[in-house]
Amino acid sequence: MTAAALRAPTLLLRAVAYEFRKRIQFRAGFFVREVLNGTVEPLVMLFVYTALYGSAAAAAGEGVGTEPVSLGGWTYPEIIQYVAGLVVVRKLIFHSRALDLATEIFEGRVTKYLVMPFRFFVLHQGRFLQFTLLQLAVAALVWCIGYAAAPAYWLVPVSVAATLQAGVLVLMGSYCCFLIFFILNALAFWLDVVWSLLVMAWFVIGFSGGALVPVSQMPAAFYGVLSLGFPYWMITAPIELLMGRLGTGDFLLGAGLVAGQLVALDLLRRWVWRRGLARYVGAGM
Amino acid sequence: MSVASGTKPSGADGGPVLEARGVRKVFRTFERVPGLRGILKNFVAREHVDIAALDGVDLRVERGESVGLIGANGAGKTTLVKILAGIVPASSGEARLLGRDSFDLRDAEKRRLALVMGQKSQLWWDLPPIDSFRLLKEIYGVSDADFAERLARFASMLEVEDRLKIQLRQLSLGQRMKMEIIGAFLHSPEVVFLDEPTIGLDLISRETIRRFLVGLSEQRAVTFVLTSHDLEDIEETCRRIVVLDQGAVAFDGGLTDLSQRVTGKRAVEVHVHPNARVDEEALVAELSRHGAELAGRSAGSLTVIVSAERLAELVPRLFAMLDVKDLSVERQPLERLIREIYRRGIDAAGGGEG
Secondary structure (H helix, E strand, C coil): EEEEEHHHHHHHHHHHHHHHHHHHCCHHHHHHHHCCCCCCCHHHHHHHHHHHHHHHHHCCCCCCCCCCCCCCCEEHHHHHHHHHHHHHHHHHHCCCCCCCCHHHHHCCCCCCCCCCCCCCCHHHHHHHHHHHHHHHHHHHHHHHHHHHCCCCCCCCCCCHHHHHHHHHHHHHHHHHHHHHHHHHHHHHHCCCCHHHHHHHHHHHHHHHCCCCCCCHCCCCCHHHHCCCHHHHHCCCCHHHHHHHCHHHHHHHHHHHHHHHHHHHHHHHHHHHHHHHHHHHCCCCC | CCCCCCCCCCCCCCCCCCCEEEEEEEEEEEECHHHHHHHHHHCCCCCEEEEEEEEEEHHHHHHHHEEEEEEECCCCCCHHHHCCCCCCCCEEEEEEEEEEHHHHHCHHHHCEEEEEEECCCCCCCCCCCCHHHHHHHHCCCCCCCHCCCCCHHHHHHCCCHHHHCCCCHHHCHHHHHHHHHHHHHHHCCEEEECCCCCCCCHHHHHHHHHHHHHHHHHHHCCCCEEEEHHHHHHHHHEEEEEEEEECCEEEEEEEEHHHHHHHHHEEEEEECCCCCCCCCCHHHHHHHHCCEEEEEECCEEEEEEHHHHHHHHHHHHHHHCCCCEEEEEEEHHHHHHHHHHHHCCCCHCCCCCC
C-alpha cells in the first residue's frame, strides 16, 4: 500500500526529469522555445500603446509620458508597468505548442502507454510541472534583468502577499490552459485539424485574458463577460494585483472562479479521453 | 488443436491466459469517389462502408504457450493482437486477458503484460535507453535489485551492454529493437505480445532476439503471441501456429503437426541442360506413380515435390528420364505451405483442422 502510494509521486518526478532532459537536449531549441517564448507580443503592445498614448497626448496638446493621459482607466506609465508584468506572467502560462499529444495519437505512439499500468496523464502532468518549474526560474531571471535595465518603469510588486496571490492565479490559469490544450490535442482521435484549433484557442485565451489589451481597459460589457473566465484571472488580474489595483477580496473571488473552471475542464478532459480511446485504432502498429 | 505446454495455473481463475470468443472488429470508413465531382460529393455527403478486419475469431491460449500468429497483410493479425492486449475494443464478441475483459484491464493485469511493436518504439526516442528503463521501472514498480539484475542479464544476453547510455535515436535498428525487448521484459511479464519484432533486422540480430525469446520462454513459462511475416521467427520461437485469413482463423495447430506435413515432403530441384528435350507428359505420369508432383518448371530446372519416404525410389527414375546436370533435395519450405493455406485453405493444403 505504501509502495503504491509512493509510486505515483515518484513517477511524476521521474516524468518531470524526463521532460526536462527532453527540453534541454538542443540548446538553440531550448533558448527559442523556453526562454524567448512570450516576449514578442508585449514588445508589440509597447509599440502600439506608445503610438496610441502619443496620439492621445498630441490631441490633448501634451507630450508622451509627461502628463497622465488616461485611456480606459489606464495611464501610459501604468500601461508600461502592465506590459512589464505581462512579459513575466506570459512566461508562466502553459502554451499551445507545449504538448505533442496530437502527433502521438496520429502516429499511433499512444499505443505503448495503453498497456502500461499507470495513468497516461501523469506524463503530461510531468510536462506541466517541468514547464512551470523551469519557467518560474526564467520569469524570475527576466524580472531581474528588466528591473536592472529600467527600474523606473519596471513593475515592482506592491507586497509579498500580492505576489503570492498573483502567482497562485497565474498557475491555476496555466493549468486550465494545459487542460484545454490536452483536450484539443485529444481531438486528434477524431480530427486532423488540431493544430489550427490550438492556434485559434491560444489567440482567444490570450485576447480574452488581456495579452493584447488589459481586460479592464475594454468596454464595460466586454469586461463584465471576460472577467468571469479564467483567462482574465490568469493575465490581467494577477498584474493588477501586483500593481495594487486589485486586493485580496478580488483574489479570493478569482481563485474560486478559476477553481470551478479547472474542475469542469478536468472532467471534460477525462470524458474526451475515454471517448477518444474507444475510437482509437492504434495506427501504424 | 493447440499445444498446451505449461502446467502452472493460467488466468485469474486457472483458465486460459488469453481467450477470444466470436471476436469481430469492424472499421467504418468512407469511400472516396475520384475526380472533381467525387471530391465535392465526398465533401457534402459521404458514403460509409464497414470493413470487417476480424470476423468471428475464436482462440484460447494457455499459460506458457508460444503462439505464432501469421497471415497475409490485412488478414487481421495485428487487429487481433490489439484487441487481446486491450488497445482497441472488439465490435462484438468477447476478448479476455488473464480472466478479464481485455478492454477493461486494471493495473494489476497490465503489470503482467508487455507489448513489443517492431514498427513503433516503446522507448522514448529522445532519451538513452537507460533513462527509459528507469521510467519503466517506476511505472511497473520494479524493485531496485530486480531492475539492476534483469537489466544486466538482458543487456548481456542481447549484447548491448555498451549501448545503454546512447540516445535511442542514435542506435541502429537492431540495437533499438534489442532495447525495446529489454524494456518489455524488465517487469517480468507473464504475457508478451510481439508484433513483427524482427522486421528489418539483419540475420545476426534476428537470431540473437530469437535465442533470447526462446530462453525466456523455457525459463519462465512466459506466454508469447508473436506476429511475423518471417516464418523463421515463428518456427524457432513458437510451438503453435494460428493462421488468419481474411479475418478468420484458417488454421490453428501445433507447429509439430505443421512441421510433420512440411518435413514429410521434400522439394527436389533438378537442373537439366537448357536445350534438353523433356517429355513433360511422360514425366508427370511417372511422378504421379511415385506420389510426386511437378511444382515448378523453367528452361534449365524442374521442381518436384515428393514425400520423404518415396524420395529414394523417385530420384533414380529422375536420372533415368532426364539429362540431369545437378540435383538437390530440400525440405519443403514452410512458406510454401503457408502460401497454400492462404490460397486454398488448410484442407487443400494438406488437410487438418481450422
